[in-house]
Amino acid sequence: MKFEAFSLGNTEVSIAIIYCAKIVVHLHPAPSNKEPGPYQTSKYSYIKLSFKEHGQIEFSRRLSEEMTQKRWERMPVSPPINSSTTSQAGRTRAVGIVGIERKLEEKRKEMDKNISEAFEDLSKLMEKAKEMVELSRSIASKIKDKQGDITEDETIRFKSYLLSMGIANPVTRETHGSGTHYHMQLAKQLGEIMLAPLEEQGGMMALTEVYCLVNRARGMELLSPEDLVNACKMFEALKLPLRLRIFDSGVMVIQLQSHSEEEIIASAVDNVSEKGSLTSEEFAKLLGLSVLLSKERLLLAEKMGHLCRDDSVEGLRFYPNLF
Amino acid sequence: MHRRGVGAGAIAKKKLAEAKYKERGTVLAEDQLAQMSKQLETFKTHLEEFASKHKQEIRKSAQFRVQFQDMCATIGVDPLASGKGFWSEMLGVGDFYYELGVQIIEVCLALKHRNGGLITLEELHQRVLKGRGKFAQDVSQDDLIRAIKKLKAMGNGFGIIPVGGTYLVQSVPAELNMDHTVVLQLAEKKGFVTVSEIKSSLKWETERTCHVLDDLLKEGLAWLDGQAAGEPQYWLPALFSELYSQDVTPEEASEMVP
Numbered sequence: 001m002k003f004e005a006f007s008l009g010n011t012e013v014s015i016a017i018i019y020c021a022k023i024v025v026h027l028h029p030a031p032s033n034k035e036p037g038p039y040q041t042s043k044y045s046y047i048k049l050s051f052k053e054h055g056q057i058e059f060s061r062r063l064s065e066e067m068t069q070k071r072w073e074r075m076p077v078s079p080p081i082n083s084s085t086t087s088q089a090g091r092t093r094a095v096g097i098v099g100i101e102r103k104l105e106e107k108r109k110e111m112d113k114n115i116s117e118a119f120e121d122l123s124k125l126m127e128k129a130k131e132m133v134e135l136s137r138s139i140a141s142k143i144k145d146k147q148g149d150i151t152e153d154e155t156i157r158f159k160s161y162l163l164s165m166g167i168a169n170p171v172t173r174e175t176h177g178s179g180t181h182y183h184m185q186l187a188k189q190l191g192e193i194m195l196a197p198l199e200e201q202g203g204m205m206a207l208t209e210v211y212c213l214v215n216r217a218r219g220m221e222l223l224s225p226e227d228l229v230n231a232c233k234m235f236e237a238l239k240l241p242l243r244l245r246i247f248d249s250g251v252m253v254i255q256l257q258s259h260s261e262e263e264i265i266a267s268a269v270d271n272v273s274e275k276g277s278l279t280s281e282e283f284a285k286l287l288g289l290s291v292l293l294s295k296e297r298l299l300l301a302e303k304m305g306h307l308c309r310d311d312s313v314e315g316l317r318f319y320p321n322l323f
Numbered sequence: 324m325h326r327r328g329v330g331a332g333a334i335a336k337k338k339l340a341e342a343k344y345k346e347r348g349t350v351l352a353e354d355q356l357a358q359m360s361k362q363l364e365t366f367k368t369h370l371e372e373f374a375s376k377h378k379q380e381i382r383k384s385a386q387f388r389v390q391f392q393d394m395c396a397t398i399g400v401d402p403l404a405s406g407k408g409f410w411s412e413m414l415g416v417g418d419f420y421y422e423l424g425v426q427i428i429e430v431c432l433a434l435k436h437r438n439g440g441l442i443t444l445e446e447l448h449q450r451v452l453k454g455r456g457k458f459a460q461d462v463s464q465d466d467l468i469r470a471i472k473k474l475k476a477m478g479n480g481f482g483i484i485p486v487g488g489t490y491l492v493q494s495v496p497a498e499l500n501m502d503h504t505v506v507l508q509l510a511e512k513k514g515f516v517t518v519s520e521i522k523s524s525l526k527w528e529t530e531r532t533c534h535v536l537d538d539l540l541k542e543g544l545a546w547l548d549g550q551a552a553g554e555p556q557y558w559l560p561a562l563f564s565e566l567y568s569q570d571v572t573p574e575e576a577s578e579m580v581p
Contacts, residue, residue, distance in 0.1 A: 115386075115387065117376075118376070118377040119387075121373055122377070122390070122394065125370065126394045126397075128365075128366055129395075129398055133399045135355065135362065139355045150353070150356070154353070157356065158356060161363055163407055165400060166395070166402050166403070166404045166405065166408045166409075167400060167401075168399070168401065182405075182407045207477040207478060208428050208474070208477050211424070211428070212425045212429060215425050222406055222417060222421035223421065224411070224421055225421075225473050225475075225477045226476045227406050227407065228477065229476050316541065
């Protein structure tokens with residue numbers, strides 16, 4: 001479409017937030033020798049450009065410049081993509097824009113083809129995965145109804161199949177927790193690599209911190225959150241010196257078994273008595289621990305009756321329990 | 324004439340039939356397990372083939388990831404359940420989301436002292452993108468939400484709260500009930516609320532209003548501006564937009580104070 005700006009109407013309303021700046025570009029009617037383009041005809045004789053977040057002044061300036069210079073009429077002939085449809089010498093002007101349009105269109109089609117092929121293949125894959133899910137459900141119901149004696153080994157095998165497919169485990173026989181050999185291995189690994197960091201952190205670390213630590217160290221083949229939790233659940237069964245612990249608040253931590261409950265509470269009470277009173281933030285600074293875990297220790301000591309609280313908008317403060 | 328189905332003979336026959344069925348039952352379950360093992364191998368091959376053709380698609384296209392996840396959910400499969408799962412190993416979906424989980428945790432931890440553990444999805448998105456660097460793969464908000472849903476497995480109160488047209492991401496185990504949530508939603512427009520606004524919009528009594536606001540203050544989710552003209556304003560740092568807030572280092576902060 002050939003256009004020449006007939007008038008540039010600049011409507012700017014800057015007071016009301018709803019309205020945004022607009023530039024209206026009025027178009028000449030299309031000439032009879034118009035070349036093919038994105039649209040052959042249109043019922044509108046103008047284009048409205050809407051500027052939601054500024055830019056209209058700069059744009060209008062550049063548009064006026066281009067309209068004056070008419071650089072597109074001076075552009076060299078670029079080789080047309082589809083040579084079969086071009087023969088006229090007078091194509092110099094439109095090739096630029098139309099050529100770009102064509103290239104974009106082809107790229108889009110190519111991308112669409114890739115994606116739709118991917119989706120097709122994906123659907124087929126899902127069909128097969130669905131069969132696996134149905135089979136696993138059938139096996140699970142048989143196990144539940146005790147139709148057939150599945151040995152413990154076979155149960156573990158079944159669980160690992162479910163793990164591979166990402167199917168939730170419907171069989172809740174807690175022989176080794178919800179874990180598999182994979183989780184047992186993980187638990188043992190954790191038992192080794194977590195000892196030093198735990199010592200440093202006063203014997204306790206939030207599970208989210210452990211997750212970050214372990215995955216950052218791995219770099220690839222990362223653990224899922226569920227992998228970590230399932231591995232931690234096996235500490236006790238495997239007689240490893242770590243324990244998974246869930247506080248009343250829902251916070252999950254890994255704790256060194258050597259750090260006994262009594263020690264933690266006693267040291268918390270000592271610290272509070274020494275300072276008269278402590279908030280979680282102050283306690284955290286004192287111990288060099290996270291605020292979250294410091295709070296849990298104070299809460300624990302409170303639960304056991306050694307501390308009492310003063311809860312105000314200024315914060316939660318703990319005092320030795322003199323009652 | 325023989326009467327069928329009665330007498331000692333019939334009982335014995337029945338017992339024999341039952342035993343045979345039981346035996347069959349045993350065979351069936353074990354059979355199925357063996358069948359599953361074989362089918363698993365076949366499936367693995369199909370998945371490998373799919374991965375060789377389309378693994379890139381998953382990494383590049385957020386739209387494809389959404390489609391993929393939705394299809395998995397429909398058939399009852401969780402591709403992110405375990406790093407040891409086929410999906411994770413062969414398509415690399417696992418590493419993508421688990422790493423994102425790490426980045427989300429780190430951002431939330433870094434900002435917790437300021438916003439009490441509550442952050443808008445937008446801000447989280449921006450900061451995660453920034454942390455990933457220019458050359459890393461793009462992540463969408465949908466990706467973030469899925470990663471956060473997985474983080475819930477580790478306790479620690481990761482949650483998603485709808486407010487206005489977007490979401491707030493909670494990363495501390497603060498107990499936020501309906502009252503808290505609705506006040507957060509009210510505050511979303513301006514970043515703060517006042518007692519009278521709450522009372523007039525939600526038709527609450529003063530006591531209920533103050534109780535909820537006190538809770539938010541205690542959790543560090545709200546800051547009190549007692550110097551505001553009119554009545555005190557309760558600001559939510561989580562809702563501070565780029566307009567209001569600036570990242571300032573401790574050195575810069577001490578320079579700013581006269």
